[in-house]
Amino acid sequence: MKQKNGFSICPFCSPSAIYSRLVCQWDGVYVVSDAHPITFGHLLVVSKAHYLSFGAMDIMVLSRLRQKIVEISKILTKIRPKVILFEHGNQTENKSGKPSIDHAHFHLIPIVDLQLHLPASKRNATFLDLPSYITECSYYFYWDVVDDIAYWGNATEVESQFIRKIVASESGLVDWNWRNDCSINNCAKTQSRKIKSLLKRN
Numbered sequence: 001m002k003q004k005n006g007f008s009i010c011p012f013c014s015p016s017a018i019y020s021r022l023v024c025q026w027d028g029v030y031v032v033s034d035a036h037p038i039t040f041g042h043l044l045v046v047s048k049a050h051y052l053s054f055g056a057m058d059i060m061v062l063s064r065l066r067q068k069i070v071e072i073s074k075i076l077t078k079i080r081p082k083v084i085l086f087e088h089g090n091q092t093e094n095k096s097g098k099p100s101i102d103h104a105h106f107h108l109i110p111i112v113d114l115q116l117h118l119p120a121s122k123r124n125a126t127f128l129d130l131p132s133y134i135t136e137c138s139y140y141f142y143w144d145v146v147d148d149i150a151y152w153g154n155a156t157e158v159e160s161q162f163i164r165k166i167v168a169s170e171s172g173l174v175d176w177n178w179r180n181d182c183s184i185n186n187c188a189k190t191q192s193r194k195i196k197s198l199l200k201r202n
């Protein structure tokens with residue numbers, strides 16, 4: 001995260017960073033366009049409170065959130081028939097000095113099935129078990145929302161920006177690294193308006 005006067009500044013705790021690309025909001029979370037969407041419909045589900053991972057959230061909140069994610073994913077299938085959710089859930093803040101966002105967020109992406117790109121060590125998972133995964137390690141969580149197939153594993157088994165890289169490879173994209181330009185681009189704001197319209201029609 002960025003630094004100011006020696007303190008970390010969380011971009012997801014900044015209202016301007018959220019509301020400029022807000023799609024909708026539910027109990028405990030915002031749904032926003034990714035600042036640099038790698039495919040149309042690439043959204044982020046961001047916790048309103050500052051958590052490092054969704055595994056740190058209350059199980060009842062997660063239960064309600066799961067239903068909302070299923071509902072919005074059904075609408076996103078109008079873009080592509082498969083919708084993937086991915087989280088890199090951290091136990092501790094990043095101390096590497098490399099740009100990162102240490103605030104709980106899911107990537108929600110209409111894209112083809114990406115299971116073949118997951119580590120062979122992946123384990124079967126369920127959304128409501130996220131709190132148990134974070135007690136073991138920083139984790140990755142992959143969920144094919146449409147077919148309700150999920151996997152998890154140790155986050156050390158996937159590289160930085162894992163989901164962006166594999167979506168980019170499937171889509172033939174070259175410019176996928178948000179670290180090259182941390183500002184919010186016009187594509188994100190345009191996408192937010194289009195997804196809002198899609199939600200209203202459904």
